[in-house]
Amino acid sequence: MTAQLTREPLTRSVEDYLKAIYRLEGAGQPASTSDIAELLELSPPSVSGMIRRLSEQGLLEHVPYRGVLLTAGGRRVAIRMVRRHRLIEAYLVGFLGYTWDTVHDEAERLEHAVSDVLIERMALALGNPRFDPHGDPIPDRDGAIDELVYTPLAEIPAGETAEIRRVDTSQPERLRYLEHSGLTPGIRVTVTQHQPFRGPLTIVAGGHEQVIGRELAEQLLCVRPDAK
């Protein structure tokens, strides 16, 4: 509850920590020190140290040895970074010839450098999009974000058809592969077969059959047009 009324500018590092914690919190659980460390590629002691500082600033709630949760203030900052990141990705793809596999790193640096004015100008130029090129929802200016619940392609039963809506990876190689395979948001896919023991799926997309690994299929988030 230690309010952080003195609006000191947050550092790049702080913004990255808060964004990482926001992402890890998604699962409902508090974010653990080691998960944060792994995501940010830092040592656990470095994370412990930062957690102490951020708690003191009232940006997160820390239960020692248990993990951290964002406070309202911390969440506000995190969502602001998510909005920035996704809008920048959308802008780079929409106006500067970037492809979805190359935008992540660029956005990762720019999100810390752009002003609020520039972000809103980009949003305007794009027509206030609700999703980025990977199908990730873009929070609005007030931080509202509709996290739709999708079904991973891996869980679509054989015989059913689903539409890819979101791709949950930022690895360039995977994204290039998916693009090349025609598995991008908006595409309809029919699952024809599941191999057992978490094996690959056989699917039909764009009129032709292909086989896709289970792990990748878990990152393809879909809606089933008929279900619900």
Added chain:
Amino acid sequence: MTAQLTREPLTRSVEDYLKAIYRLEGAGQPASTSDIAELLELSPPSVSGMIRRLSEQGLLEHVPYRGVLLTAGGRRVAIRMVRRHRLIEAYLVGFLGYTWDTVHDEAERLEHAVSDVLIERMALALGNPRFDPHGDPIPDRDGAIDELVYTPLAEIPAGETAEIRRVDTSQPERLRYLEHSGLTPGIRVTVTQHQPFRGPLTIVAGGHEQVIGRELAEQLLCVRPDAK
């Protein structure tokens, strides 16, 4: 001559120092500690410290108590930052609705964050412009820059006409005033009178007469269509 072969990434601070020194060197003289300190709004001891580090890295040549000069390597970095800054300004004005009085600060932050790829994409979108919105020349990819010699409006004799080509300030208030007065690059101005003792000038621009302070007139860089 201490080559900096190990291409460690340069920090934001280092990039700012090199750019500042490049600008100060423009006058032919070495850049002094205090001039650098003033330009970057830092204390002189901080600058002394950084000068030592940058000299050790081979980015500049330091003669104690005399000043610093960029090495070829230092100049390369500085010009790269200038190219980035000016292209970003041009892009923001050209594509995102910025005006020439608001672009400086935004570019100042972005120039450290954008990749070479993004810069070249912006340059392409703009058609590889040679000048930014203030008329400052944009170095090309190889660092070549044509620093044209202009005559300040303040030095144009009464009765003569000149064309504004470049505006040498980044202060938003001054830029807004100039815009409002119709004194922007490309505009022809006739000087009708000089007040003595470094006083104001009377000029005609866009068909109407106005008075402009000496100091501002020194920042309006012109060519005389007839002279030379």
Added chain:
DNA sequence: CAAAAAACTTAGGCCAAACTAAATTAGCGC
């Protein structure tokens, strides 16, 4: 040309943010 002023550097300190090594706590198997 000597003394005062200005400019510059050195000395020493601070803070953010990272690290390694060592100590502590939590969770689990038996």
Added chain:
DNA sequence: GCGCTAATTTAGTTTGGCCTAAGTTTTTTG
């Protein structure tokens, strides 16, 4: 419920980049 392991925190160090105070060197000026 004891003790092992894994997770976490504490302790202590490093680096970059800034600061103030104090000492040097250069420049200016009476």
